[in-house]
Amino acid sequence: MKKSLVNAIKLTGIAAFAFLALSCGSTKLYSWYDYQEDYYHYLKNADNESLEDLTKTYQKIVEKQKESRGVVPPGIYADYGWLLLQSGKTEEGKAMLAKEVELYPESEVFVGSILKRFGK
Template sequence: MFEYGSYESSLYTYYKKPDMREKFRTSLEKAIEKGEQTDRLAPGLYAELGYLYLQDGDVKTATAMFEREAAAFPESRYFMTSINERLGQAPSEQSSDATSSDEVDGAAPADAGI
């Protein structure tokens, strides 16, 4: 029912060898593409991909991915919206200039309250 592609094996490889991060990214992209084509998109993949972009400092692409996750899976809307708010970009009003990695570092580790 859900198209995960090689999400599991590539995540395992990434954990085993952190320098295989790009392979994890490619696997996510492929699984998403296949899932979109067959209408069997698996939950979490847009968000996982978005998070890789966020770690790279590409806030704009990350935010867009989080929005796509929220649109495809309403169960994720609360989390995705709160992440995008923490990134200082309200959903659906993306600006094109907030992409420096310094801003990511400053915005991400807010207090979780646990």
């Protein structure tokens, strides 16, 4: 009886360890590429080169989602849309903002305030 109890405890310990070891692995939901670095450089420098880099990164994120969810991360369409609006590309910007609301309906209030600033 004691031996089976000890074996059951060992088995439980091994199972718990295996579960914890497997659950600690990171699962990437989205592909962010160089977003963080490019956004930082854009905010810091605000020049044409950093704007180009950031635009390319947005395009890459939108076109090439390869992680487990396979969709663009929350806020990217809105961010990209805002950038396009500021650059004078109104129609493209509005299309990105509409995609943000389509994918993430909870962003409708935020996107609505952006569109209100630009007169829809």
